[in-house]
Amino acid sequence: MTKRQFYRSLSLRMEKGTPSTYDEKTRSVEVVVATEGRVRVYDWNRGVIDEILLMSGLEMPDNRQVPLLDTHSRYSSYSVIGSCRNMAVEKEELVGRAHFSTVQEAESQHTKVREGHLTDFSAGYEILEGGAIWVEDGESAVVDGRSFEGPVRVVSKWRIKELSVCPIGADGKAKARAESPAPQQEERLMDERLRAFLERRGLPKDATEEQAWEYFGRMSDEDQRKGQRSAGANNHTGGSGHQPAQIDPAVAAQNAIEAERKRSAEIQSMCRSHGFDDLAITLVADGSSIEQARKTVMDEILKRQQGDGGYGFRAPVEVGVEEMQKFRAASQDAIMVRAGVPVEQPAPGFDELAGRSLVDLARMSLIRSGRSDAGRPLDVVGRALTTSEFPVILGNTANLSLMSGWDASGETWQIWCDTGSVSNFLTHKQARASETSDLDEIPEGQEYKYGERSEAFEEYAIATYGKLFAITRQAIINDDIGALTDIPFAHGEAAARKVGDIVYAVPIANSVMGDGKALFIAAHNNILTGGVVSETTLNEGYTKMGLQKDIAGKRGLNISPEYFIGPKSIQGSAEIFFNSNQFAADNKGATRTNIYSGNKLTRVYDSRLDDDSTTAWYLAARKGKTVKVFFLDGIQKPYLEQKSGWSVDGVEHKVRIDAGAKAMDWRGLSKNAGA
Structure with missing residues (x-):
């Protein structure tokens, strides 16, 4: 069963004053939340049952x-007027204590309950899968x-979601509790949307419930007679003809509810587009038709034009944008929390949506967009x-899941590599200048001479890497949270992994430098004598790097290694060496510092190096002297695009990242083949 919140539609009224269980100090009253009584409710598939x-x-x-809540209003935290606490099942009743908040929004309901004017409470609940x-x-x-006679829906698995103070409750016994309840009298209540529809068809607003149902019956009879006349007009051959189908009151009620929903949605959309949110509430409540509402809105637009001093229409401020953004933020955080993804500071209202299915x-998105939310889940999702x-x-x-995957990838290149930015995909050049020549001693009366500098260049470029994935209508209908979180998360990890692959391909492939020679070669004086990590091998690495000359071959650069980079295979033995304050130079024991x-x-260890060699390791100088990673416009994270699905029903996403890596100088890198 699709997860959906239900409410009740019949009430048993009690003629009683202030409940004796009311506690002024705690602003609370004991209530019956729900009972096992047979109650009329509205079902999306069967109507009233x-x-x-x-x-x-x-x-x-x-x-x-x-x-x-105030009358099941669940779309804003302002509707929360308190909480129902200490709930417990007593025989065939769910009881609790309703505590009213001290905020101003709750004062009206609190006063009416305390004075005995509001006595009804209604439970919002969710029927669980197979329940x-x-x-x-x-x-x-x-x-x-227990045995139950039909027609009836018996709910054996359900979850309480909220309790509401209502003018007319759903469950007859769901009221503010008194110590000695007065006799109860059952009253059949009409759905308020059906009643509004009947009032627009001529039902007096002060009509009783019984009169309303009688009017509904007469209207159904009239519709049936019209159907008979229409059938007779179309049956020119005479005879008895086909008997018109009897009008099912439940079907008529559903049609009326659907008409009311469409009227309300169109009026709200019309008013919202012109900035008349308050007017929409009035027009929906007073039963105005769509044509009447359109005329009223046009009148208001003309008034606003006149108020602008005759200079024409001024576009209204979109006052609903902030609420829309709040709903979006709360929805996405609710989905992340449902998926088990930590959210440091969830948006206000996320907890109200955390139990909602996709x-x-x-x-809810359709309703907020002023469109109908009626129909099968497949149609609803398609419209949404x-x-x-x-x-x-x-x-x-x-996108949040994508970034979470990117951040959680555990890549190591950021530790020792520098980063840069490019504005396009062309091949770029970066100059590497030599040191300036030494200053000359200038004897008295002699001329100064210009110094000499040499330059070399390294070329580099970036490329685009990407993948597609889709969030389908089927995944949304199946409430597959993983489609929204796990799949983007994995693509975020893949994007980070790709950048790491690009970086470590530089030393592994021994890429060609600007002088036309390989990165690691004897001519570059950065190939070390093979051996495990030791005093001897590190001494050689420090010495060779420190003796590197500038481009002109004149000046020593005094470069020192700052990073040890190796495969995972040697991490254990290498860490033993680096964490030992003393070591043994011979068989006499560990006596040398x-x-x-x-x-x-x-130290940096990466498994990509194991794929090339399980023994080779590297020394690297400070950032900027070794490998540099370039990103398009400096954006160091993946980019997510989406569009309506064409090859699939749903939303298609494209993940891409634009990056490249290049060794900018061989002097700050050295390689030891290990042993």
Whole structure:
């Protein structure tokens, strides 16, 4: 079953004043959250049905606390007016204590409950996978050892999500609790959206519930008669003809609800596009038709034009942008938390969305975009992917996961390599100048001479590396969080891995330098005598690097190694040497001081070097004297692009990174083949 939050639609009213369980000091009252009573609810597939919630199948939060909301308004933290705490099952009832917050937004509801005007509470809950059994009319079923007669939905696995203070509750017994409850009387309640539809069709606003249902019945009869007349008009052959199908009240109610939903969505979209958010609330509430709403909006636009001093229309400020950004941030953090990815500072409201499925988020995106959220999950997700809201949420989540993979990759090249920036994919040159010639002694009356400098060049270029992946409609409908997090995370790791491959290919491939010779060659005086890490081999490395000359071959550069770079295979033996303060020069024991112990050299071990040699190791001078990694415009992270899927149903993503690496000088690098 698709995860969806349900509410109830019948109430049992109690004629009672202030509940005697009310506590002024704690601003709380004991409530019945839900019962096992048979209650009428709305089902997305069957319309209005009977439902029974079994307390034996209830799942509660570990802290036994859920938010207390104002009439199931779940899309903003401003609607949270407190919390329901200490929930527990007592026989066939779920009870708890509703605590009202001291914030101003909760004061109105708190006062009305305290004064006895508001007595009804309604539970928002989620039916878990495989947790509901539908019993057909005339049949019976045994659930949890108990027999139930159909038609009814028996829920044996469900999770409480929130509790709301409502003008008219869902479960008859879900009220502020009194010590001695008064007699209860059942009252059949009409869905408020159906009632609004009937009022626009002529039902008086002050009509009772019974009168409303009678009006609905008369309207259904009239629709049926119209159908009969239409059938007669089309049946020119005479005879009895086909009998028109009977109008199912549940179907008519669903059609009315759908019409109301479309009216509300179109009015909200119309008003939001012109910056009239408050007006949208009024027009939806007073039952204005779409044509009436359009006329009202045009009148407001004309008023605003006049207020601008006659200089024409001024585009409204998009006051909804901030809320949209908040919803996006909360949604993407909620998805990351569900996937088990740590989020240091989650966006406000993420906890309200953490229990939502991806289809639920798609529906919420449609509603916020002023579009209908009705229909099958496949249709809902398809429409949501065409909005500006839902694809951004998916893209932001994928990008966060991509960056998490990039950061968690554990690459080692950043430790010892320098970085640079290029603006295009052309081959670039970087000059390497020699030292200036020494200053001459100038005798009295003699002329100064110009010094001489030599230059050499290294050429380098970057390339683009990338891959495609998709987030499909099927993955969203299946609530496959891994498609949004694990796959982008893996591509982030792959991007980081590719840069590392480029870097370590430089010493492994012994790439050609600007002088036309290999990076490591005897002519460059950077090939060391093969051997394991020791005083002798390191002495040779320090000596050869320190004696390197400038380009002109005149000046010693006094370069010193700062990094020891080796394969994983020698890490154990090398670390024993570097962590030993003394070593043995002969068989007399460890008596000589190890001048290379401690942190004299920063050690780097990378498994890519093992693929070339399990013994060879390298010494490298400070950053800038060895290998340099270049990125397009200096962007040292992968880039993620997305578009609506063409070859797949969903959203396609392209991951790319533009990078290249080059050894800028051989003098700061040396290689030992090991032993």
